[in-house]
Amino acid sequence: MDRIKFIKMTAGLLPIPFLSGSLLAGSSKAQSPEPDAKITVCPPYLKKGDQIGITSPSGYIFLNELLPAIKQLNSWGLQVKIGRTIGQRDGTFGGTDALRVQDFQEMLDDSAIKAILCARGGYGAIRIIDKIDFSRLRANPKWVIGFSDATVFHCHIATHCHVATLHSKMCNSFPDDWEKAPALQKDTILSIRDALMHTGKMEYKSIYNIYNRTGRVEGDLIGGNLRTIENLSGTPSGIQAAGKILFLEETHEYLYNMDRMLWNLKRSGQLSHLKGLIIGAMVRQQQRNPADELNRSIYDLVSEKTKTENFPITFDFPVGHIINNFALKCGIRHTLEVSRQGTRLIEI
Amino acid sequence: MAITVPTALKKNDTIGIMCPSGHLDLQNAKDCIDTLQTWGFKVKVDPTVGGGFHYFSGTDQQRCQALQGMLDDKNIKAILCGRGGYGMSRIIDRLDFKVFRKHPKWIIGYSDITLLHLHLNKRIKVASLHAPMATAFQPNQDTSYIKYLKNALHDRKSDYKIPADPRNRTGSATGELIGGNLAMLAHSIGSVSEPNLKNKLLFIEDVGEYLYALDRMLQQLRRSGWFNQLGGLIVGDFSTTKDTSRPFGQNIQQIIEQVVAPFSFPVAYNFPVGHQPENVTLKCGVLHQLKVTTRSAHLVECR
Numbered sequence: 001m002d003r004i005k006f007i008k009m010t011a012g013l014l015p016i017p018f019l020s021g022s023l024l025a026g027s028s029k030a031q032s033p034e035p036d037a038k039i040t041v042c043p044p045y046l047k048k049g050d051q052i053g054i055t056s057p058s059g060y061i062f063l064n065e066l067l068p069a070i071k072q073l074n075s076w077g078l079q080v081k082i083g084r085t086i087g088q089r090d091g092t093f094g095g096t097d098a099l100r101v102q103d104f105q106e107m108l109d110d111s112a113i114k115a116i117l118c119a120r121g122g123y124g125a126i127r128i129i130d131k132i133d134f135s136r137l138r139a140n141p142k143w144v145i146g147f148s149d150a151t152v153f154h155c156h157i158a159t160h161c162h163v164a165t166l167h168s169k170m171c172n173s174f175p176d177d178w179e180k181a182p183a184l185q186k187d188t189i190l191s192i193r194d195a196l197m198h199t200g201k202m203e204y205k206s207i208y209n210i211y212n213r214t215g216r217v218e219g220d221l222i223g224g225n226l227r228t229i230e231n232l233s234g235t236p237s238g239i240q241a242a243g244k245i246l247f248l249e250e251t252h253e254y255l256y257n258m259d260r261m262l263w264n265l266k267r268s269g270q271l272s273h274l275k276g277l278i279i280g281a282m283v284r285q286q287q288r289n290p291a292d293e294l295n296r297s298i299y300d301l302v303s304e305k306t307k308t309e310n311f312p313i314t315f316d317f318p319v320g321h322i323i324n325n326f327a328l329k330c331g332i333r334h335t336l337e338v339s340r341q342g343t344r345l346i347e348i
Numbered sequence: 349m350a351i352t353v354p355t356a357l358k359k360n361d362t363i364g365i366m367c368p369s370g371h372l373d374l375q376n377a378k379d380c381i382d383t384l385q386t387w388g389f390k391v392k393v394d395p396t397v398g399g400g401f402h403y404f405s406g407t408d409q410q411r412c413q414a415l416q417g418m419l420d421d422k423n424i425k426a427i428l429c430g431r432g433g434y435g436m437s438r439i440i441d442r443l444d445f446k447v448f449r450k451h452p453k454w455i456i457g458y459s460d461i462t463l464l465h466l467h468l469n470k471r472i473k474v475a476s477l478h479a480p481m482a483t484a485f486q487p488n489q490d491t492s493y494i495k496y497l498k499n500a501l502h503d504r505k506s507d508y509k510i511p512a513d514p515r516n517r518t519g520s521a522t523g524e525l526i527g528g529n530l531a532m533l534a535h536s537i538g539s540v541s542e543p544n545l546k547n548k549l550l551f552i553e554d555v556g557e558y559l560y561a562l563d564r565m566l567q568q569l570r571r572s573g574w575f576n577q578l579g580g581l582i583v584g585d586f587s588t589t590k591d592t593s594r595p596f597g598q599n600i601q602q603i604i605e606q607v608v609a610p611f612s613f614p615v616a617y618n619f620p621v622g623h624q625p626e627n628v629t630l631k632c633g634v635l636h637q638l639k640v641t642t643r644s645a646h647l648v649e650c651r
Contacts, residue, residue: 059594091597092560122594123560126567231564233538235571256403256434260535263437268538294434295402 038162040220040331043115043141045198048077050114053107054171055083056094058149059122061172063087066119069171072178073117076193081113093124100124101131108132114142115196120172121148126228129156129237137161143196146170148251148321151224154330156237158222167224167247167319168192168327184323191327202347204326206317208340211299215312216337218348219275221330223247226282230261233268242273245336245345247328249280249320255294258282259301266305276336277306277313278345281320312338317345351524351633353475354426354452356503359388361425363501364418365482366394367405369460370433372482374398377430380485384428387498394418397430397482404435412439419448426501430482432459437535440464445472454501457481459555459623462528465632467541469526475633478528478551478621490625497629506649508628510619512642515601519614520639522650523579526632527551534565537572546577549638549647551630553584553622559596559603562589566607575607580614580638582647585622614638616645 046052052073054066063086070080083103088095095103107116129152138161144153145166154165174189175181181189195202222244223229229248232238239246250258265271282298294301299315306313314336318324333348357363363384365377374397381391396405396414405411418427440463452474455464458481468476479497500506526543527533530552536542554562569575586600598606601617608615616638620626635650 092592092594093597123564126564126571130571231534231568233568234542235537235568237571238538260434260437264535264537264539267437267441267540292403 040162040164041138041141042164042332043143046078046114046143046196049079051079051081051112052115052117053081053083053110053113054086054117054119055100055103055107056085056088056119057100057104057128058094058118058124059092059120060089060094061086061119066171068174068176068178072174072189076197081107083107086119092122094119097127097131101128104128104132108134108137108142111140116142116144118146118150118153118170120170121146121150123149125149125152126231129153134161137163145192145196147325148225149228151228152232152237154224155222155229155232155239158331159237159240162331164329164331166192166195166327167330168195169325173325182323188323188326195327195329202327202329204318204345206314206343208342209299209315211303211315212338212343213311213313214338214340215276215310216335217245217275217312218333218335219243219245220333221245221247221328223278223330224249226250226258226261227253230264233264239270241270243275245276245278245334246270246274247278247280247317247319249282251281251283251321252285254287255284255296255298255301258284258298259294259296262301262305271306272309274309274311276311276338277302278317278319278336279313279315280317281322281324283321312336314338314343317343349473351469351473351475352452353634354454357389357425357501360390362390362392362423363426363428364392364394364421364424365397365428365430366414366418367396367399367430368411368415368439368464369405369429369435370403370431371400371405372397372431376486377482379487380428380430380482383485383494392424403433405431408438411435412442415439416443419443419445422451424453426454426456428481429455429457429461432457432461432481434460436460436463440467440541448472449474456497458627459529460532462532463536463541465528466526466533466536466543469633470541470543475631477629478632479629480627484625484627493620493625493627500629500631505651506629506631506636506647508620508648509644509646512640512644513617515605515617516640516645517608517615518640518642519580519612520637521549521579521614522635522637523547523549524633525549525551525630525636527582527630528553530554530562530565531557534568537568545574547579549580549582549636550574550578551582551584551619551621554586555623556588556590558590558592559598559600560592562586562600563596563598563603566603570607575611575613578611578613580640581608581616582619582621582638583615583617584619585624585626587624614640616640619645619647
């Protein structure tokens, strides 16, 4: 009963994303307390000579591990500012909670810094997110970049600031020797440049999977790491996926755990009223005892929870903890086209 | 709406045993069945006990029907879940509590069953027993704690007094008990089964989780407001936590201390609840008083 009530509530929100284009721009409703009524702001794209800050809001990382990324960013014509968390360590974290807050905050507030790149994921963003003041980000937008644990930033910023962010590889994924790196790895790294410096509209392809559900939709992208999204459920950073194209990826989790997380999404209404669903790499941890393994595929687990909906679904999309992980602009409108010929996601 | 507390069991009442989640070998239920019979109860064993569908004790439909059947069967006066594991999340929204609401009975279990306790508490408003399951009755371990389940079924007042842990935060609070497995508590957040924690006494336990994962779950509880108006916190067993190759840097007590630092409710550590033989029976939804002093932690049912 209450479930129906809940679905009705989310259904009530549905028309808002339709209106969120030009109709409401500049009108008083843009200040409406309903967050999704706000139009997402796209931060200025980076130009040669612009500065990008590197910080470690989650796990610790040392400066020498950043060198390949710094070299590559420099080759794109970007200046790099190394945050004070780099080289710092507090247990598993890149410095104390206070230091990680300070580093991130300084980069947010420094108008000379045009983008903030998370050095790596790990764990820790959730511990500091409430202590970071994002109140000036919407007026002075800049790109926040990362994935995995950085999903906290994508979701929090989407819900609170309505500013676009970049879901992409981080410093620890840049190849040590660019010349010898596989073409696919180079392409994924260069997709960060293409997205940040706006060399053209982003476009992604993946091959047809029989579990896909075909269709063509338009919507803002939202998503990231499934575990992190579940961890934000019910909190002030929880996502509002209705009316959007949701993408999910996961790594190093047992299949039963992925199933449980997907149930949380379903049971909290996040799989209703999506425009589309993109499933990236779902890298599973094998059970030591094969008898403990769930007798399902990730395709089954997603399909069973979305069978009463009719939005398009695409699997094996090139996003996640794999080499084939391309930069995706969260909060930016895309066309998702899932057909027998394959899947295309195109920035509008 | 007040919580309904199921009535005490009488001699020759029937307890149903079923497995709503993971598979359990029938032989591992034997000691449980025998013990319940020596306590004077009849036992009805569902085919999901000893049944198997790969990891699960049956298909989703079989598990759901088994639990539904026992919820609706007026001759069954209590339902003991044979085992946890994983699977409750897959069937909980298919269960119909209409008959159960009118004829409530004790539902017994922990771990994965936590989700059912939360759901019963929030949506159905019926008290339930966070208590040992089938394998806890096997004599190759300390079985002294299963007597608390017997006490609860006979409607004896809960009264647990344990020596103080030096890290305890003193104070006292009165409220309804709720809690269970931390991963399942976090899993409920945002869903229709998420409990309301205002003035409640929350107990938590977990098994085999990484320290960073436990921290993440506790951060979620904090960020969802669970601690804002909490009456008191009871920390159960976390003895089997794991650490990552990059050590987390804090142990579980430090993690909890840091999360609860901004609040002032009493906290009792090392409470005998969790995936160990030292697992008392806790009545979810029933009013208790928690008194934490420098000498002891005392949890007593109010009646």
